[in-house]
Amino acid sequence: xxxxxxxxxxxxxxxxxxxxxxxxxxxxxxxxxxxxxxxxxxxxxxxxxxxxxxxxxxxxxxxxxxxxxxxxxxxxxxxxxxxxxxxxxxxxxxxxxxxxxxxxxxxxxxxxxxxxxxxxxxxxxxxxxxxxxxxxxxxxxxxxxxxxxxxxxxxxxxxxxxxxxxxxxxxxxxxxxxxxxxxxxxxxxxxxxxxxxxxxxxxxxxxxxxxxxxxxxxxxxxxxxxxxxxxxxxxxxxxxxxxxxxxxxxxxxxxxxxxxxxxxxxxxxxxxxxxxxxxxxxxxxxxxxxxxxxxxxxxxxxxxxxxxxxxxxxxxxxxxxxxxxxxxxxxxxxxxxxxxxxxxxxxxxxxx
Ligand SMILES: C[S@@+](CC[C@H](N)C(=O)[O-])C[C@H]1O[C@@H](n2cnc3c(N)ncnc32)[C@H](O)[C@@H]1O
Numbered sequence: 001x002x003x004x005x006x007x008x009x010x011x012x013x014x015x016x017x018x019x020x021x022x023x024x025x026x027x028x029x030x031x032x033x034x035x036x037x038x039x040x041x042x043x044x045x046x047x048x049x050x051x052x053x054x055x056x057x058x059x060x061x062x063x064x065x066x067x068x069x070x071x072x073x074x075x076x077x078x079x080x081x082x083x084x085x086x087x088x089x090x091x092x093x094x095x096x097x098x099x100x101x102x103x104x105x106x107x108x109x110x111x112x113x114x115x116x117x118x119x120x121x122x123x124x125x126x127x128x129x130x131x132x133x134x135x136x137x138x139x140x141x142x143x144x145x146x147x148x149x150x151x152x153x154x155x156x157x158x159x160x161x162x163x164x165x166x167x168x169x170x171x172x173x174x175x176x177x178x179x180x181x182x183x184x185x186x187x188x189x190x191x192x193x194x195x196x197x198x199x200x201x202x203x204x205x206x207x208x209x210x211x212x213x214x215x216x217x218x219x220x221x222x223x224x225x226x227x228x229x230x231x232x233x234x235x236x237x238x239x240x241x242x243x244x245x246x247x248x249x250x251x252x253x254x255x256x257x258x259x260x261x262x263x264x265x266x267x268x269x270x271x272x273x274x275x276x277x278x279x280x281x282x283x284x285x286x287x288x289x290x291x292x293x294x295x296x297x298x299x300x301x302x303x304x305x306x307x308x309x310x311x312x313x314x315x316x317x318x319x320x321x322x323x324x325x326x327x328x329x330x331x332x333x334x335x336x337x338x339x340x341x342x343x344x345x346x347x348x349x350x351x352x
Pocket of ligand 1: 010011012031032036052053068071307
């Protein structure tokens with residue numbers, strides 16, 4: 001069966017690519033940023049709707065899965081004091097009203113790693129409560145892109161909900177061995193920018209961190225002095241992120257939506273080079289045929305905002321296996337009381 005999904009806060013379609021690879025069909029997309037919409041339309045040949053807050057939920061097509069990498073905003077703490085969760089005025093409220101109207105079988109939400117700690121954990125609590133109230137069984141976990149075949153240390157909070165009572169089991173996700181930055185570098189055909197030797201320092205005895213990062217040096221710029229101890233220049237944290245240099249034998253730090261100049265430097269074959277735009281897109285799992293339109297600054301913003309495609313691909317595969325195909329079986333069973341006992345069996349097995 002081909003499942004239908006909607007792609008909210010769609011960016012340049014990272015979520016979409018991962019679900020399409022699992023033979024799911026997109027029936028609606030919404031994105032407020034004009035440049036992101038242009039890129040999405042060029043790559044997927046489909047109209048993207050604008051601001052989700054202005055779209056009537058009744059006009060959104062029926063779908064099986066709602067996908068949303070929604071911006072993180074605080075909820076009103078006053079809501080908690082009054083004993084209810086007030087989500088009005090936030091973009092999560094728009095997700096809620098679509099769920100109420102359309103009742104998809106499954107939901108996948110994505111946010112930054114620190115979403116779980118945002119507003120001392122209150123934001124996550126409100127989101128989970130709201131989904132539970134709408135009848136969704138939820139589970140969440142912080143996943144790292146480096147475990148899904150791309151050499152980037154990018155941690156993201158993933159929330160999955162199902163309407164059939166089955167809790168998504170993250171332990172069933174197929175993890176892959178971490179690869180290195182050098183595995184995704186393109187050949188230098190004159191397009192690669194190098195730093196001059198005088199512009200950087202390589203440290204002695206660099207160490208690989210558990211994240212796979214190998215901090216090897218820094219650009220010779222000012223370091224942070226406030227709150228730092230003397231003789232800590234060999235530590236990555238005293239250097240601002242764009243001045244840090246990482247070895248191509250390790251993973252890359254998180255690409256950021258705020259980095260318009262693409263200051264991502266790697267030490268490779270004895271030289272320090274900037275990652276090319278193509279390499280940044282590869283670090284998010286986009287293939288080289290993906291059309292890159294507009295200015296470099298905007299292209300860097302877009303890629304830093306995206307979700308890593310191979311991670312989504314594996315989530316989509318497991319979502320179909322653990323939740324969607326079982327929902328279909330349950331619907332068939334509900335037509336026959338004898339088969340209803342099978343449903344309970346399926347549910348119990350899924351959470352084991
Ligand atoms: C974290 S990004 C999601 C990126 C996407 N998952 C991808 O793979 O590229 C959040 C996106 O929400 C969009 N956005 C913010 N407010 C919006 C709104 N009111 N309506 C539609 N999109 C919105 C932003 O422009 C941004 O592209």
